[in-house]
Amino acid sequence: MPAEDAAKKAMDDIRRLRDCLQGTFFLERLKMPELEKLMSAMKKIHIPPGFTVFKQGDPGDTFFLVSKGKLSFWVRKGFSEKKVTELLPLDYFGETALISDAPRSATVKAETECDLFLLHKADFTEILMANPWIAEEIRAQMARKTRIKKKS
Secondary structure (H helix, E strand, O other): OHHHHHHHHHHHHHHHHHHHHHOOOOOOOOOHHHHHHHHHHOEEEEEOOOOEEEOOOOOOOEEEEEEEOOEEEEEEEOOEEEEEEEEOOOOEEOHHHHOOOOOOOOEEEEOOOEEEEEEEHHHHHHHHHHOOHHHHHHHHHHHHHHHHHHHO
16 A cells, blocks of 8 residues: 555646646746656755745755745845745745846745745756747746835
8 A cells, every 4th residue: 555655645746746837827838748848857845844945145046836835935125034925835936046047036934844846947948948938937027026025
């Protein structure tokens, strides 16, 4: 039975990853072969509550999809930090790292136990080259997030 449980868990992870990717607006137009290539490059990690995924100002080279749990997005202004949003299953963050060398614009912390799927920039490059429209979609998302941060 343990082998069957492991196989079921693996299939559930694959299904969950596919759902997360298809729910990511800048990836929704990918064709199935490209989606499968992307899925094979992604890794799953489990993080405990209180864990800091990355800090504002850190170099960015990884994109994250939230599979399970709740994270918070914090922006430092001067000597204080302000929580600007929460991230829940099917949300994503760090997409700027896929097309830019800009440092992280916020700190992301786990509020609960979380399962995240991650994708390194180097693994994404081939798919981006074949689909240049993805970079434009990410830039549009970056502009929306910048407007939200300025309001907070």
